[in-house]
Amino acid sequence: MKNKTTLVQIVILVLLAGFLAFKILPQGIYSSRTMDEVAQQAMEGLDGNVYPQRENQTFRRVMGLEADTFEEARIYRTDDLMSAGELVLVKTDNPEALAQFEEAAKTRQANQAAVYEGYAPEQEAQVKAGQIDTEANWALYYVGDNPDKIISQFKAALKGGKA
Amino acid sequence: MTFTSLFFLFAFLPVSALIDRFTRKRWNNIALLVLSWIFYGWGGLDNLLLLVLLTAWNYVCAQKLADNPDKLELGIAVGVDLLVLALYKYLNPALALFHVAGTDLLLPTGLSFYLFSCLSALFDVYRKKAPAPDSFVNFGLYAGFFGWVNMGPVQNWANMQEQLKSHPQTKEKQANGAMLFLRGLFAKVILADNFGLVFAALSGNTTWLGNLLLGFAYFFQLYFDFSGYSKMARGIALWAGFEVPENFNLPYTATRVQEFWRRWHISLTSWFREYVYIPLGGNRVDTTRWILNILCVWILTGLWHGSTLNFAVWGLYQGALILLEKFWLDSLLKKLPNPLQHVWLVLTQLVGWTFFFSPDLLMGVQNVGRYFAIGITGFADAAAWFQLKGAFFLFVAGIVCSTALPEALTARLKRASGRNWIWVQAALCLFAFVITVAFLTGATNQTFLYAAF
Numbered sequence: 285m286k287n288k289t290t291l292v293q294i295v296i297l298v299l300l301a302g303f304l305a306f307k308i309l310p311q312g313i314y315s316s317r318t319m320d321e322v323a324q325q326a327m328e329g330l331d332g333n334v335y336p337q338r339e340n341q342t343f344r345r346v347m348g349l350e351a352d353t354f355e356e357a358r359i360y361r362t363d364d365l366m367s368a369g370e371l372v373l374v375k376t377d378n379p380e381a382l383a384q385f386e387e388a389a390k391t392r393q394a395n396q397a398a399v400y401e402g403y404a405p406e407q408e409a410q411v412k413a414g415q416i417d418t419e420a421n422w423a424l425y426y427v428g429d430n431p432d433k434i435i436s437q438f439k440a441a442l443k444g445g446k447a
Numbered sequence: 448m449t450f451t452s453l454f455f456l457f458a459f460l461p462v463s464a465l466i467d468r469f470t471r472k473r474w475n476n477i478a479l480l481v482l483s484w485i486f487y488g489w490g491g492l493d494n495l496l497l498l499v500l501l502t503a504w505n506y507v508c509a510q511k512l513a514d515n516p517d518k519l520e521l522g523i524a525v526g527v528d529l530l531v532l533a534l535y536k537y538l539n540p541a542l543a544l545f546h547v548a549g550t551d552l553l554l555p556t557g558l559s560f561y562l563f564s565c566l567s568a569l570f571d572v573y574r575k576k577a578p579a580p581d582s583f584v585n586f587g588l589y590a591g592f593f594g595w596v597n598m599g600p601v602q603n604w605a606n607m608q609e610q611l612k613s614h615p616q617t618k619e620k621q622a623n624g625a626m627l628f629l630r631g632l633f634a635k636v637i638l639a640d641n642f643g644l645v646f647a648a649l650s651g652n653t654t655w656l657g658n659l660l661l662g663f664a665y666f667f668q669l670y671f672d673f674s675g676y677s678k679m680a681r682g683i684a685l686w687a688g689f690e691v692p693e694n695f696n697l698p699y700t701a702t703r704v705q706e707f708w709r710r711w712h713i714s715l716t717s718w719f720r721e722y723v724y725i726p727l728g729g730n731r732v733d734t735t736r737w738i739l740n741i742l743c744v745w746i747l748t749g750l751w752h753g754s755t756l757n758f759a760v761w762g763l764y765q766g767a768l769i770l771l772e773k774f775w776l777d778s779l780l781k782k783l784p785n786p787l788q789h790v791w792l793v794l795t796q797l798v799g800w801t802f803f804f805s806p807d808l809l810m811g812v813q814n815v816g817r818y819f820a821i822g823i824t825g826f827a828d829a830a831a832w833f834q835l836k837g838a839f840f841l842f843v844a845g846i847v848c849s850t851a852l853p854e855a856l857t858a859r860l861k862r863a864s865g866r867n868w869i870w871v872q873a874a875l876c877l878f879a880f881v882i883t884v885a886f887l888t889g890a891t892n893q894t895f896l897y898a899a900f
Binding site for chain 1: 552
């Protein structure tokens with residue numbers, strides 16, 4: 285009986301340790317590259333007129349988050365409401381801030397899809413195809429052409445190599 | 448899912464009540480456990496997995512301790528619990544100190560509360576104060592019942608274990624439970640959330656009046672938020688047949704810090720007294736050791752609330768106040784009229800809570816300084832006057848509801864309405880519920896403050 289209880293104890297402990305290890309071990313890419321380096325490489329091939337860099341106020345309006353929650357935050361989008369394209373990049377060591385960003389990006393994506401629904405099918409499809417990529421200390425939200433290409437450029441930028 | 452979400456109020460709670468009502472007695476705890484795990488799993492399946500693993504761990508360890516009350520076994524059982532708690536609470540803040548990327552360990556809601564309940568079971572079984580849990584279902588319910596899993600009250604195994612075997616639901620209990628829940632909901636939504644709006648509007652205000660109103664807004668918000676939640680938790684528990692002792696007993700009516708802590712978050716202070724303070728020797732030791740015991744308990748209480756220096760300082764501050772009262776101030780305070788003794792309590796706790804809401808220690812010190820006109824940018828600005836006028840009645844309501852006056856008025860109304868009391872009460876409850884739901888459907892609803900601890 286005693287041995288059986290000890291065995292159950294060990295099984296639970298192993299499961300618990302596995303669970304915690306999964307949470308503690310780094311998920312995704314950790315990169316100490318600068319925002320300029322990552323933004324430049326991730327956005328390679330994008331039209332600067334469609335994705336001009338905007339100020340922190342736009343970041344707050346679009347994402348519903350304060351830019352100073354993050355170590356660095358940057359947003360690229362036009363004022364043209366009929367353009368769905370936008371790219372948002374954040375860098376932070378705080379996992380809670382990254383989780384907040386991911387949640388805000390999902391909310392933004394759902395809201396934008398609802399805005400375009402019914403009268404702007406192309407933009408709606410583009411928003412729905414948008415990508416959110418969260419790495420160890422970076423995150424990207426992108427809506428626009430070739431989302432897979434932008435994501436792979438982003439990952440390569442974090443690693444400091446070519447896509 | 449929180450108690451103030453419309454989904455909880457209009458879907459989860461009524462469905463749970465129906466399931467519970469029509470479940471046979473021997474299946475009752477299983478039904479409640481399944482409902483509780485659905486409730487908890489709503490916030491993320493990984494959180495639920497952790498709850499289940501920790502419940503299983505503590506259940507098995509309690510069984511082992513009952514067979515063999517060995518110090519090493521107890522140390523391993525408690526050590527694992529504390530290690531998990533420490534990893535979740537302190538690893539990311541510690542990594543941030545060294546500018547290292549944080550992990551995915553985000554503190555699950557209620558971890559500090561349900562782990563302390565589990566630790567109570569381990570200690571009580573080890574000390575033979577209570578038997579080991581008789582079934583995993585009952586223990587799972589003890590740790591994770593949806594009424595108390597998110598924000599307590601922290602449960603005491605010796606007091607609760609008999610109720611887990613039999614918790615008959617009577618009409619009286621259900622009516623009282625519903626009433627308690629409603630009172631808590633009202634305190635949270637109408638009082639706490641509106642004080643939260645005043646607090647948000649005055650954040651960063653550096654005038655004397657603005658800063659003082661900011662401090663008092665938080666002072667009342669924290670009280671109505673957490674005491675409101677505790678009433679709701681006790682109400683749900685009572686509806687399910689569990690009688691949970693009260694967690695708040697009009698703490699702001701106290702005149703001493705020591706008395707305040709016998710009335711505020713009673714389940715946590717009782718936990719620390721029973722499982723830390725008394726095993727350390729309590730007051731049956733020499734004076735130096737006793738002072739160390741008090742400070743040790745209060746630093747731990749501070750660290751339970753958070754990992755930053757603010758919380759450690761807050762804990763030390765509370766411990767120091769208690770010692771100060773014991774050695775010097777008590778005899779002085781006794782000579783003062785009662786209202787002045789009360790001012791002492793209010794001021795000390797206003798200063799204490801300021802460290803709770805300040806982002807760091809330096810800002811905490813600056814905010815406290817402004818109460819005494821140090822570092823202010825003026826007496827008041829337009830925002831401060833606006834909030835004073837706009838929230839004047841809210842502050843009056845806050846003061847009144849922090850005393851026993853509402854209870855006394857209710858008793859008087861009950862006597863005056865005689866046999867019609869049931870109708871008067873029903874009308875009042877309906878009115879309170881409609882008003883509360885109206886606020887909830889608005890944009891003023893805010894999350895519970897203590898969920899962060």
